[in-house]
Amino acid sequence: MYTALRVAHLESLVILDASGRSEAALSFGFERAGYRVYATKAPDDAFAMAQTRVPQLVVVAVEGGESLSLVGRLREEAPTRELPVVGVGEQALREEALRAGVDDFVTRRRSSATC
Numbered sequence: 001m002y003t004a005l006r007v008a009h010l011e012s013l014v015i016l017d018a019s020g021r022s023e024a025a026l027s028f029g030f031e032r033a034g035y036r037v038y039a040t041k042a043p044d045d046a047f048a049m050a051q052t053r054v055p056q057l058v059v060v061a062v063e064g065g066e067s068l069s070l071v072g073r074l075r076e077e078a079p080t081r082e083l084p085v086v087g088v089g090e091q092a093l094r095e096e097a098l099r100a101g102v103d104d105f106v107t108r109r110r111s112s113a114t115c
Contacts (some may be wrong), residue, residue, distance in 0.1 A: 005089035010056045014048035016070055017061035022088055022108065026059060043070040043083035050080050060102065068100040075101045 026051035027037045038049045074080040087102035094105045
């Protein structure tokens, strides 16, 4: 059985998932663990939420340029520069995400089911 790890002082977080592929699962898991989740598909909204909602974590579904540009913007601004950012995505995007400024990267498993 999977148990979510508690992060010290984590009360709320922002999730950016432009494709919507992981948003429901991530939101459900964090909300079930008792965290307030602000989720969006728009990088600009995620950036605004990170500045105004005062989250303790940002989770970014890494799928390419837009999601990684958000990480760069967060690192440029003083209020969000030190905010922890975790990337979630395919293994092939790990190095690019780390270079962009994510603090940690979680590899998403490929689904064996076909639609």
